[in-house]
Amino acid sequence: MIRVLIADEIARIVGDLEKLEPYRDEVDVCGVAHQASAVIEEAWLRQPDVLVLHERFADLPPSDFAAHLASVSPTTRVLLMTASATTEVADTWAAGTISEAAAGADLLEAIRVAARAFPHGVVSVVDTPVPGEGGAAAGQARREVRAPVGRATVIVAFSGKGGTGTSMVATNLVVILAHGAGARAALVDIDLQFGDAAGMLHVEHHPLTAADLAAQGEDIDPTLLDDVLATGPADVRVLRAPSSPELAEAITAAHLRAIIRATARASDFVVVDTPSHLDERVLEAFELADRLLLVTSYNLSAVRGTKATLLMLEALGVDLDRVDVVLNHTRPRTNYRREDIEEILGRRILVDLPYDPRVDPSLDSGTPIVLAQPRAELSRRLNSLAELVAAPAGTTETSALDAPAPETPAYRRRFSLGRR
Ligand SMILES: Nc1ncnc2c1ncn2[C@@H]1O[C@H](COP(=O)(O)OP(=O)(O)O)[C@@H](O)[C@H]1O
Ligand SMILES: [Mg+2]
Structure with a gap:
């Protein structure tokens, strides 16, 4: 078994995980680093055999990087991933190079070759600080451990592909x-560029959006929050996505964390609707989530997206007990059975949602189907789903919110759902 750490942008990591999935019995992706600043720390934590490092993530100069890497994980060999098609070994510190466009079999072969290569030896490691023992740059990249706040249950709905019904479910x-x-429930739409949840809850004319909160920085005043939240059907509070891509661009992961935390303090439940791609802001929401619902539908590309998301969550060290898959019929007929999809995913489906032609008009009119058609089978299943996810994390198991800081490995502490 070759233990591999992948360091790259989230979108490409997801692609690489998909490529390597058929070779799971030979390659174990033991971790991912999705920020250049975290590569060394992750290597130190995971001690991989091979680091698949995208050239844009190689903190240069290369010789310093190699020395630093060798000091924290001496047996790790680097496979450098390049944007160009060239596969020549770029430098002596890398055991090999591979094009980012390479097929899965080629990537596997390059990993095999790199794993057999002699590790890049570095003689002088005396001055190199070890991450986690104070001042190292990589140490600063460590995410803070979230302090418990409030008792709101945060539920995040996500799909790796658009059009599967994520916003319908949320x-x-x-x-x-x-x-x-009869709870205080809020919906936060973090599909910052194309968010349409406000329309689905009939508050699209509310003038204030997440951008107005982000403008205030990370210290969010509860009175301002109350003004910015619209009030939709059943008194649901809604945080609209910004009205333009430029405004969306200005919202950082740190803003988003502050926004979700402030909303959680003012609510019993926070449901987060997400875009269909992963970025730092979406990962921030995952990290704050008590429950993560992966919404998939009866088509192969949606299921593949869900599979890749599960693999990435696993590689990130996320506790998969808090992750559930919801299977939604967006079309009247399908070629697949639920069992086929469970087999591909290697997981049970939590709830199967039927097709209902009244969904589209209900979303357009801003009256969710559970209110417009409370007796529909789809509404009944959505109610079951709500019951399953509503139990606050901690009623059935030891609460991550109440528990004292556990003696778990640092990477678990850094990324376990429900800690905030
Ligand atoms: N169970 C369902 N029955 C019928 N149509 C559905 C169902 N779920 C979703 N749809 C339709 O699929 C489309 C995409 O739904 P949406 O919630 O916007 O997906 P996402 O947020 O994942 O992009 C919408 O037009 C919606 O009306
Ligand atoms: Mg959506």
Whole structure:
């Protein structure tokens, strides 16, 4: 078994995980680093045999990088991934190079060759600080451990592919939680560029959006938050996505964390609707989530996207107990069975949502189907889903919010859902 750490942008990591998935019995992706500043720290934590490092992530100058890497993980060999098609060994510190466009079999072969190569030896490691023992740059990249706040349950709905019904699930779920449970429920739309949840909850004319909160920095005033949140059906509070891509661009992962935390303090439930791609902001939401719902549908590319997302969450060290897959029928007929999809994913489906032609008009009119058609089978299943996810993390298991800081490996502490 070759243990591999992948250091690259999230989107490419997801692609590489998909490429390597058929070779799981030979290659174990033991971790990923999705920020250049975290590469050394991740190598130190995981001690991989091979570091697949995208050239844009190689913190240069290369000789310093190689020395630093060798000091924290001496047996790790570097396979440099390049944007160009050239596969010549670029430098002596890398055991090999591979094009980012290479097929899975070629990537596997390059990993095999790199794993057999002699590690890049470095003589002088005396001055190189070890991450985690103070001042190292990589140490500063470590995410802070979240302090517990409030008791809101944060539920994040995500799909690796658009059009699977993520927003349909998120908007119906939040309405059920507000309506049935009489709880304070809020929907935060972090599909910052194309968010349409406001329209689905009939508050698209509300003038204030997430951009107005981000403008205030990371210290969010509760009164301002109350003004910015619109009020939709069943008194659901809604945080609209910004009205233009430029405004969306200005919202950082840190802003988003502050926004979700502030909303969680003012609510019993926060449902987060997400875009269909992964970026730092979406990962931030994952990290704050008590429950993560991966919405998939009956088509192969959606299921593949969900599979890749599961692989990436696993490589990130996320506790998969808090992750569930929801299977949604967006079309009246399908060629697949639920069992086929469970087999591809290697996981049970939590809830199967039927097709209902009334979904589209309900989304367009801003009245979620659970209110417009409460007796529909789809509404019944959405209610079951709400019941399953509404139990606050901690009622069925030891709460991550209450527990004292556990003696777990640092990478678990850094990325376990539900810690904030
Ligand atoms: N169960 C369903 N039955 C019928 N149509 C559905 C169902 N779920 C979703 N749809 C339709 O699929 C489309 C995509 O849904 P949406 O929630 O916007 O997906 P996403 O947020 O994942 O992009 C919408 O037009 C919606 O009406
Ligand atoms: Mg959506």
